[in-house]
Amino acid sequence: MSTPRWITLTGRVKKGYRVASGPSKAYPEYGSIEKQKPYFKKLGLDLEHTFNGTLNIFIRPYEFRMVGPEYTFENVEWTELTNAETFSFSRCKIEFREKEYDGWVYYPHPETKKDHFQDASTVEVLAPFIAGIEYGDAVKISLNAMEIEITKAGSVGNAMAG
Numbered sequence: 376m377s378t379p380r381w382i383t384l385t386g387r388v389k390k391g392y393r394v395a396s397g398p399s400k401a402y403p404e405y406g407s408i409e410k411q412k413p414y415f416k417k418l419g420l421d422l423e424h425t426f427n428g429t430l431n432i433f434i435r436p437y438e439f440r441m442v443g444p445e446y447t448f449e450n451v452e453w454t455e456l457t458n459a460e461t462f463s464f465s466r467c468k469i470e471f472r473e474k475e476y477d478g479w480v481y482y483p484h485p486e487t488k489k490d491h492f493q494d495a496s497t498v499e500v501l502a503p504f505i506a507g508i509e510y511g512d513a514v515k516i517s518l519n520a521m522e523i524e525i526t527k528a529g530s531v532g533n534a535m536a537g
C-alpha cells in the first residue's frame with residue numbers, strides 16, 4: 376500500500392436510508408453493516424472497530440468517484456434478501472470537534488444494488504462511534520486522492536488532485 380495523498384473537504388452529516396444501521400423495512404431483523412462485517416472480514420478487511428451504521432457526509436459542491444480503492448470485493452452474497460453486491464473501500468479520516476477518527480469510505484457499487492442509492496455528493500463512511508455527532512453537523516473528511524477522484528459537481532476530471 377502506498378502512502379495516501381489526502382484531500383480534505385468540509386461536509387455535513389446527513390440522514391441516510393437507515394438501512395445500514397437497521398433494522399429497516401428492507402432488512403427487518405438487522406442492519407446491513409452488522410450482517411456484512413463477517414463477510415468483509417473473511418475477505419481480508421476487519422471492520423470490528425467501526426459502528427454498525429454509516430456516517431453519510433454530504434460534500435456538495437463536490438462529487439466523488441472511486442478510481443483505485445484499497446479493497447474491492449465482488450459478488451458478495453451477504454443476505455438472501457437481495458442479490459450479490461460489489462463493495463469497495465478506501466481509508467479516510469473524519470475530524471469532528473477537533474478530534475480525528477480513522478475510517479473507511481464504504482462504497483456499495485450502484486450497478487450491483489437494487490435500491491438505496493446515494494448521489495455522488497454523499498460519501499458513506501464506516502468509522503468508530505462518534506459521541507455527540509448529529510445530522511447537520513459540519514465535519515472534515517480526508518480522502519485518499521490516489522483512490523478517490525474529487526470533482527466539482529457537474530464537471531469532468533480530477534479537479535482537486537495535485
